[in-house]
Amino acid sequence: MSSSLHADVPYSRPATPGPHASQVGFVGLGAMGYFMARNLATRRPQVAANTNPPLLVWNRTSGKAEKLLKEVGHDRIRIAHSIEQIVLECDIIISCLANDAIVKSTYELYAKALTNKPPTKHKIFIESSTIFPTLAGELDTLLSASPHTNLLTCPVFGTPAVADAAQLLIILSGDYRSKQEAAYILVPAIGRKAIDLGENLEKAPTFKLIGNSLILGTLEVLAEGFTLGHKAGISSELVFNLVKEILPAPGTVRYAERIARDDFDGTVGFAVDGGIKDASHIRRLTAELNAPMPVMDIAHQHLITARAINIMKKQQGHPAFETLDWSSIAAGSRVAAGLDPFDGNQANIEPKLED
Known part of the structure; x- marks a missing residue:
């Protein structure tokens, strides 16, 4: 060996x-x-x-x-x-x-x-x-x-x-x-x-939830950063390039690319249902151990928002994803900011600045 x-x-x-x-x-x-x-x-x-x-x-x-x-x-x-x-x-x-x-x-x-x-x-x-x-x-x-x-x-x-x-x-x-x-x-x-x-x-499952909290927290921050860029008229491509420059970890770059490309297909990723389940476990664990993790509360809400919107689109007969990837968490930030949940291209319009 x-x-x-x-x-x-x-x-x-x-x-x-x-x-x-x-x-x-x-x-x-x-x-x-x-x-x-x-x-x-x-x-x-x-x-x-x-x-x-x-x-x-x-x-x-x-x-x-x-x-x-x-x-x-x-x-x-x-x-x-x-x-x-x-x-x-x-x-x-x-x-x-x-x-x-x-x-x-x-x-x-x-x-x-x-x-x-x-x-x-x-x-x-x-x-x-x-x-x-x-x-x-x-x-x-x-x-x-x-x-x-x-x-x-x-x-x-x-x-x-x-x-x-x-x-x-x-x-x-x-x-x-x-x-x-x-x-x-x-x-x-x-x-x-x-x-x-x-x-x-119990230690290995706990360790896995800690790791997933780091990944899910990173996803939430990425989603909010890209959404801020949309509102400021800065393209997703530029924000993605910035992520590669200052946060070059492979996993972070991979998820940033999915958000930048609106690549929310969960059949080739980690399905949103699994993300919601993991977020629920993390929130329960933080409650039982008295270790607050506020970002998990927000991430959990945004994952549910993404899933709910996707289900609604299916019911209305609009194009939708068969299964969402958990990078679709971006939908929560986008909707809160008045943007389309799954189409970032609709947001990349230079904003008008007041005098």
Whole structure:
């Protein structure tokens, strides 16, 4: 293994049982999960002389699973007939799901399968969804009734494009030995680096919400800055160039470009529903910890505004986005300033200055 990979994984390789081919299952082939599963199937290093068995996948609707199978082939992917099959056949089960309610109901199915047929060897459940931290304890309680099971919370940072490129930042909390096994499967197959948040399962989800608060706060400030430029008669292109000069972080530049181009298509980004869910989690966390974060209140309102306007446009038969990206937060600032929510070009008119 290269020294760079050692730096990217904060653990030594598991000594026992040693490098071995594990059956891995993946549940949830949404915007992020599809690319994570594909890369896990195609990029995971072979272990010694063994060949990794095909990744076993399950999705609520079969179309995504069939598309993935067609893309990578039968030697890399098998489609499970049920969640129970995933639980019974797999050593490691990774979930990537839309929201807390779906995560909870999925783990109830996991627990039922484990109860019906208790495992005789170690199983690791890796939850990569963005969840409220206390849900981790509920999931652990569901699994802990069965022997030989461990839960890891494992949220990831990155957009679908980042997941496509296998450059996600992976956050891990939970049992140390399980984290060792998981990290060497996940890096570099789906992510560029793993960060250890300790054994408390709530820490990784909390860390993910902190990170998303930084991203969402940046989005809100960008949206307000571009809107001010519109009102002042300064083009989006000029404001975008300014962002590249003074705030050259890749993520910031990427979102600034989406706002500047009115590129609010959520089918190739992070859907606004997910942004609203994350903003709600962050606001709840700040309330419980008495750590005010006023920008999250504003961001939450502006995301809801964008979604409401998009729904209204659809109902009226006007051109609209099928799914909004969370960069559409700009709609909230624009409407408040009397501008078109999704068309910045209508605003770039030199203002008349009073004498």
